[in-house]
Amino acid sequence: MLIPWPDDEVVAVPSAAGVGREVAAWLVDPGVPRRFFGAEYRVLAEAVVLSGAHAGLVAFASCGEEGRLCVERPTGRVVLVPRVGAEGFGVVNGSVRAFVDSVAFVVGRFPYYSGDGDFAELLDSEEFERVAEELRFGLLDVDETALDDPDGVWAAFLEDVGMGVHLTEVFAPPPGGRRETHRG
Structure with a gap:
């Protein structure tokens, strides 16, 4: 599913x-x-x-x-x-505004990993870690308190990104069907 x-x-x-x-x-x-x-x-x-x-x-x-x-x-x-x-x-x-802006930031950056649909090509732990680090800095730009809790929502999210959990292929196509990868 x-x-x-x-x-x-x-x-x-x-x-x-x-x-x-x-x-x-x-x-x-x-x-x-x-x-x-x-x-x-x-x-x-x-x-x-x-x-x-x-x-x-x-x-x-x-x-x-x-x-x-x-x-x-x-x-x-x-x-x-x-x-x-x-x-x-x-x-x-x-704040609520910082939460909204944090979600907008991480969603706006999605999809995270490069590749042209070749699943094997996507399994690149260096790229996963690079994207997680990029998102970490971006979240801190949005809200300097976003990563204060080392076991919190954003820390867990970044850990997932760093492990490749958010591969584009596990998501239903977006409205309009386009899955262009953001290249950071």
């Missing part, structure tokens, strides 16, 4: 009662990415305030089976709660 082609479309997320005006406004303008890489990230139908160990966090997307991407009140940072109910969370970006 092919993974949907990534895009950086931004959508507004309506908010449940109690979210707070400022956070609700951020989730509408700039909004949040509709989709990221694969099915791991899904925007919730409505942003909700978490309770318990994560009181003060506003969930706007699911990430993986049990994780939630949230806005931390009052800082505005985007954080990942790996499992609702568990202790702790990791910082993803310094």
Whole structure:
């Protein structure tokens, strides 16, 4: 099964009662990415305030089976709660705007690896690592806090890129069917 082609479309997320005006406004303008890489990230139908160990966090997307991407009140940072109910969370970006811009950057750079459809040609670990390093610098240009968490979303994403996980061939063709490779 092919993974949907990534895009950086931004959508507004309506908010449940109690979210707070400022956070609700951020989730509408700039909004949040509709989709990221694969099915791991899904925007919730409505942003909700978490309770318990994560009181003060506003969930706007699911990430993986049990994780939630949230806005931390009052800082505005985007954080990942790996499992609702568990202790702790990791910082993803310094703000909702930085999250949107980070996703736009990595999606805008996709596809990552060169090659003309020859799968064997694509299996080049040096190129994988070069692309991951290029993305690392670009993410830090967008948001200097993006890689503060060594086990965070962006660090894991870069590790995947460095291992060649995001080969163009595993993605369904984009709208229009073009799969041109960005040459860095």
